[in-house]
Amino acid sequence: MIIKEIAKKSPYFIQRPIRSIYGIIPYYKKLGKIFKNTYDFLGKSQYWNKEQLEQYQVEQLKNLLVHSYNNVPYYCKLFNECGFNVEKFKYLDDIDKIPFLTKDLVMKNTKDLMAKNFKKSDFIYSSTGGTTGKQMRFFTQKNFSASREWAFMITQWSRIGFDYKNSRRIILRNQVLPKGRLWIWDNCQRSLVVDTYHLTDENIKKIIDRLNYEKNPYIHTYPSAVAIICDYIKRTGYGLTYDLKGVLASSENIYVGQRELIESTLNTRMFSWYGHSEQCILAGECERSNKYHIFSEYGYTELIDNKGNVIRDNGIKGELVGTSFNNYVMPFIRYKTEDYACYSQDQNCKCGRNYKLLDSVEGRWLQEMIITSKGNKISITAMNMHSDIFDNVKNFQFYQDTPGVCIINIVKKSSYTVKDENVIYRELSKKLGNDVILKFNYVNNIERTKGGKYRFLIQKIKT
Numbered sequence: 001m002i003i004k005e006i007a008k009k010s011p012y013f014i015q016r017p018i019r020s021i022y023g024i025i026p027y028y029k030k031l032g033k034i035f036k037n038t039y040d041f042l043g044k045s046q047y048w049n050k051e052q053l054e055q056y057q058v059e060q061l062k063n064l065l066v067h068s069y070n071n072v073p074y075y076c077k078l079f080n081e082c083g084f085n086v087e088k089f090k091y092l093d094d095i096d097k098i099p100f101l102t103k104d105l106v107m108k109n110t111k112d113l114m115a116k117n118f119k120k121s122d123f124i125y126s127s128t129g130g131t132t133g134k135q136m137r138f139f140t141q142k143n144f145s146a147s148r149e150w151a152f153m154i155t156q157w158s159r160i161g162f163d164y165k166n167s168r169r170i171i172l173r174n175q176v177l178p179k180g181r182l183w184i185w186d187n188c189q190r191s192l193v194v195d196t197y198h199l200t201d202e203n204i205k206k207i208i209d210r211l212n213y214e215k216n217p218y219i220h221t222y223p224s225a226v227a228i229i230c231d232y233i234k235r236t237g238y239g240l241t242y243d244l245k246g247v248l249a250s251s252e253n254i255y256v257g258q259r260e261l262i263e264s265t266l267n268t269r270m271f272s273w274y275g276h277s278e279q280c281i282l283a284g285e286c287e288r289s290n291k292y293h294i295f296s297e298y299g300y301t302e303l304i305d306n307k308g309n310v311i312r313d314n315g316i317k318g319e320l321v322g323t324s325f326n327n328y329v330m331p332f333i334r335y336k337t338e339d340y341a342c343y344s345q346d347q348n349c350k351c352g353r354n355y356k357l358l359d360s361v362e363g364r365w366l367q368e369m370i371i372t373s374k375g376n377k378i379s380i381t382a383m384n385m386h387s388d389i390f391d392n393v394k395n396f397q398f399y400q401d402t403p404g405v406c407i408i409n410i411v412k413k414s415s416y417t418v419k420d421e422n423v424i425y426r427e428l429s430k431k432l433g434n435d436v437i438l439k440f441n442y443v444n445n446i447e448r449t450k451g452g453k454y455r456f457l458i459q460k461i462k463t
């Protein structure tokens with residue numbers, strides 16, 4: 001896994017040679033022990049009964065709580081203050097006594113949330129995107145968090161036939177490719193990575209030709225990105241000449257009618273899931289319906305109302321709160337995700353799994369588009385950055401009222417300098433390309449909607 005982690009962090013020109021060497025070893029052998037063990041375990045545990053799942057969660061929670069109390073200063077202080085005794089923890093709802101963790105609290109207490117019993121090198125820098133207008137930095141656990149998460153991901157994809165040893169993907173997400181390239185073959189991921197930032201009609205045609213040549217059976221994407229391709233196919237009739245096995249789509253809310261449009265245009269099933277970089281909750285669709293099974297082995301999930309009370313009834317909307325079993329270097333306990341969902345009225349599923357079922361999840365992501373000077377669209381989801389470039393920015397928001405020009409409104413932190421502007425400009429320009437000019441505008445606060453909600457992009461151009 002070490003090579004993989006280096007490769008992920010390096011700029012593309014360094015990534016290439018490492019990825020080639022890495023590509024010699026068969027893909028599935030590189031995934032490591034944690035991946036393999038978790039994957040095999042999930043193959044069995046997904047059919048456990050309710051008692052077995054609950055028992056597993058109690059054990060995992062107890063380990064995490066004891067570890068956090070003994071090694072993480074933030075939780076030691078918090079549990080003492082609220083009178084929570086980790087040794088007495090016995091039932092899942094005992095956790096109700098622990099106050100919630102929020103993004104603001106993580107940002108204010110980053111150091112105190114880091115476990116003392118791990119080496120510096122065990123902490124992998126991570127960050128949320130800009131979905132709430134402020135990027136939160138945190139750490140995940142080396143040789144653990146990512147491998148474990150990948151095993152869960154593959155397990156849910158296997159519900160529509162994805163085979164981690166053989167299945168190839170087309171990735172249409174947020175990877176920036178070398179200048180002038182519309183796709184690259186990524187040996188490490190065994191996938192054709194396609195550019196999302198220059199989807200003009202002319203380029204889409206070339207991409208479709210390439211897909212017809214490669215014939216990869218799965219498209220891994222955001223609904224908004226694949227919708228651009230579907231729109232082209234609908235308009236021109238120029239589409240895929242082979243059968244897809246599925247569209248794997250995440251990170252955004254799915255709009256009414258969109259699933260049907262994507263499925264009918266590409267003549268395949270769309271499979272979506274809810275997850276996030278903080279890795280507290282993962283819920284993926286069932287092969288027998290479009291409802292979401294919450295993985296009990298991934299973390300402990302709760303729904304809360306706006307007063308912070310736990311919702312146990314079905315059909316009532318609440319905020320998703322998660323406790324992660326994937327990270328001991330910086331534990332997330334009762335973390336408020338700012339995303340909303342409700343338990344399905346009918347909790348019995350034909351597939352035989354006993355995981356809790358959610359109806360669709362209402363996340364922070366709206367599907368918005370930046371319009372280039374050529375008139376093509378760039379999905380705002382692909383503009384999300386998981387790097388440290390916004391560390392000295394308090395809040396930010398994109399604004400557009402002219403095709404080909406995008407303004408970034410920024411509220412600075414006192415540590416912000418001209419260097420930050422240069423780095424942000426450089427990184428975002430790689431994505432926006434030559435057809436969108438990026439302009440900086442420094443402001444004292446960020447515009448909200450009438451309902452007080454933050455929007456990642458204020459789009460004034462009517463399409």
Ligand SMILES: [Zn+2]
Nearest residue numbers: 286349350351
């Ligand atoms: Zn099911």
